[in-house]
Amino acid sequence: MSALSPTLPESWQSHLREVGGQIDDSQRWQFKASTENRCRLTPLSHLSVIEIAGPDTARFLQGQTSAQVDLANGDIAPPTAFCTPKGRMIANAQIVRIETDRYWLLLNSSVAEALRLHLAKFAVFYKTDLNHRNDLVTMGVSGEAAESTLSDCSIKTPRDEWFMARTDTTVVLRHPHPQPRFVLIDTAEPMIEHWQTLNTQGATPTSERFWQLLDIQAGLVWVDESTRENWLPQMINWEALAGISFKKGCYTGQEVVARAHFRGQVKKRLMRLTINGNSHPEIGAIVRDDNDKRMGEVVSLAPSNEGSELLAVLNVREEMPSMTVDGQPVTLQPLPYIVERRDPESLAS
Incomplete structure (x- = not known):
């Protein structure tokens, strides 16, 4: 702009x-x-x-x-x-x-x-x-x-x-x-x-920037030009935010989205992280595990009082390992919602 x-x-x-x-x-x-x-x-x-x-x-x-x-x-x-x-x-x-x-x-x-x-x-x-x-x-x-x-x-x-x-x-x-x-x-x-x-x-x-921090704290990310056509909706927890109806008829992409849900094929998820200190990573920065293997990347970032709060789309593991971004340790934080299907039809009730 x-x-x-x-x-x-x-x-x-x-x-x-x-x-x-x-x-x-x-x-x-x-x-x-x-x-x-x-x-x-x-x-x-x-x-x-x-x-x-x-x-x-x-x-x-x-x-x-x-x-x-x-x-x-x-x-x-x-x-x-x-x-x-x-x-x-x-x-x-x-x-x-x-x-x-x-x-x-x-x-x-x-x-x-x-x-x-x-x-x-x-x-x-x-x-x-x-x-x-x-x-x-x-x-x-x-x-x-x-x-x-x-x-x-x-x-x-x-x-x-x-x-x-x-x-x-x-x-x-x-x-x-x-x-x-x-x-x-x-x-x-x-x-x-x-x-x-x-x-x-x-x-x-x-x-x-502060509104972006509020989105991060809410576990909410908006697809932008840099992430367009990168993710299934479930990869940003969109079904947990009532963004996917599994009860409606067909729409463009519906078959793939439904199959990923019912067959448990969603291997990446949006997660919330914090990092301490004055050095702030960039959007797109790689998140790595304790063996230096790629876990995913940062998709949203905002400064906070203690450092930075992040949202990242990460590979799902049964037990999440220690992680770093740009060599700095990050801490996994809870999301304010349960990562499971929330039918949007429930909004009406």
Whole structure:
């Protein structure tokens, strides 16, 4: 993302600069404010929206996505995956029903165009249109007081993770984490107003790196351009996050995904690690065991108070060995969920 990225409205970027935001070396927004505040505001430039609309949209999506599309009912916004015929993820996303026959897909910005082009090959057979909504912006609100602060500002909040709410034109999604955290989506002007109102109520700006840390703590990774078509959904624990329906009919890649599940063929898994010290590994750094054999690679990284927190896709072993990254010892940490199948249909109950 350049200083004035064409993928973000200029009014939104100007606002972020006015409140102290700067672009860091990783092309993400950063602020000097403390992350210890009980309510935090974070611009989420790494997330964007594809809109799919038309009378055949639900039927079209049902044949392409790992979720039951009818679960996206305006109350639930289920996680999902879009795969190649070989079951490798082009993107993982969240399905948001805006109105009858109009849906939003929230996903990593770097794969949005690739997914749009992939889906367009099939959309020509349906009455549906695809549009990368570059006019929309996303903002995170997180922390112990996030829910109460949003409520004080008359912004409705979803009751559980992967649920949604609406306040006027603003969509609010609740994402997994031990602390409350929400993603707000709207055009620039309403989002600037929300930012200002929430800031008046005590919410402070926080760097995008911090939101990435929250994703890591939640055991959540988004497929980006560097990892597109690398993984089966189960390799990032997507079925444990209710992202795969094993009860629906066919979709692209379904046979491979289902076979891997029912035959126990998933040999790699997303795991959470920590590393102490001031030296931070790079994304893609190799994780090695105590015999210097490759275990996998780092797929997400964020600084923490003690060093770094990581997510890595690693080979599964009955007993995990001692591991290192760039010669530094890493510690395996528990995930906040059980790595087993969680049917997305259970969200409805």
